Amino acid sequence: MDKILEINNLSFGYDDKLILDNINFEINSGDYIGIVGPNGSGKSTLLKIILGLLKPTKGSIKLFGQPIDSFKDWGKIGYVAQKAASFNTSFPATVEEVVSANLYPQLGLFKRIKKQHMERVYEALELVGMKEYSKRLIGNLSGGQQQRVFIARTLVSSPQMIFLDEPTVGIDIHSQDSFYELLKDLNENMHITIVMISHDIGVITEKANRVACMGEKKLIVHDKDSDIPISSILSQVYGEKMHLLHHHH
Numbered sequence: 001m002d003k004i005l006e007i008n009n010l011s012f013g014y015d016d017k018l019i020l021d022n023i024n025f026e027i028n029s030g031d032y033i034g035i036v037g038p039n040g041s042g043k044s045t046l047l048k049i050i051l052g053l054l055k056p057t058k059g060s061i062k063l064f065g066q067p068i069d070s071f072k073d074w075g076k077i078g079y080v081a082q083k084a085a086s087f088n089t090s091f092p093a094t095v096e097e098v099v100s101a102n103l104y105p106q107l108g109l110f111k112r113i114k115k116q117h118m119e120r121v122y123e124a125l126e127l128v129g130m131k132e133y134s135k136r137l138i139g140n141l142s143g144g145q146q147q148r149v150f151i152a153r154t155l156v157s158s159p160q161m162i163f164l165d166e167p168t169v170g171i172d173i174h175s176q177d178s179f180y181e182l183l184k185d186l187n188e189n190m191h192i193t194i195v196m197i198s199h200d201i202g203v204i205t206e207k208a209n210r211v212a213c214m215g216e217k218k219l220i221v222h223d224k225d226s227d228i229p230i231s232s233i234l235s236q237v238y239g240e241k242m243h244l245l246h247h248h249h
């Protein structure tokens with residue numbers, strides 16, 4: 001199996017406050033990983049380090065076999081943030097403009113987008129079921145539809161791995177279900193590796209094939225087919241609060 005992310009002995013702190021303490025973690029091609037953990041445990045910090053936005057204090061990270069410092073192929077890695085609640089209804093960009101904006105890093109800043117590039121945009125929108133909304137303003141769509149557009153936006157760079165940071169916060173339950181169907185489809189049929197941060201342990205344990213649990217500055221990884229029940233790992237990290245968090249839809 002191809003390792004697409006390798007983290008060795010990683011530590012990180014903001015100023016002198018240690019957040020991650022000697023973490024080891026690997027992601028294989030085709031994984032569907034959920035990252036869970038209490039508020040403030042360091043999930044977003046870990047993600048920012050993996051995306052090259054923060055530098056580790058100690059340890060090493062390899063992306064697709066390459067040390068992160070010399071890694072250039074960022075198109076292989078997609079990123080979808082929390083629901084872009086900040087779009088107001090008159091935000092002046094259409095769906096196809098939002099998606100095609102992600103073509104510029106590949107084209108170079110001053111190249112024009114041509115017809116064949118727009119075909120990729122429409123293909124991506126078709127894949128996420130949003131092609132008919134191409135000309136609509138992004139701010140006029142529901143939260144669930146916007147998240148689909150943001151998936152399409154990452155797809156135009158043909159990513160092999162997509163990170164999502166609490167992508168369904170503020171999205172109604174039916175749209176959440178179809179959003180998870182889309183992720184499953186990307187993972188199983190397009191073989192895109194999915195790494196999703198979520199507070200919803202019920203969803204993560206159901207959808208992901210590995211769960212990485214952040215707590216006490218450490219990351220504990222649980223495989224779906226392991227003999228150890230996931231509840232024992234979660235209760236180490238969440239303690240007494242766990243029964244409040246563990247629910248299924």
Ligand SMILES: Nc1ncnc2c1ncn2[C@@H]1O[C@H](COP(=O)(O)OP(=O)(O)OP(=O)(O)O)[C@@H](O)[C@H]1O
Nearest residue numbers: 014015019037038039040041042043044045046214
């Ligand atoms: N830029 C920063 N400077 C200093 N401390 C920070 C900074 N960003 C985050 N922290 C602190 O680092 C810790 C980890 O934060 P982080 O956002 O990574 O946690 P998280 O697990 O993603 O939390 P949540 O689930 O609430 O989003 C928290 O104690 C937070 O207050």
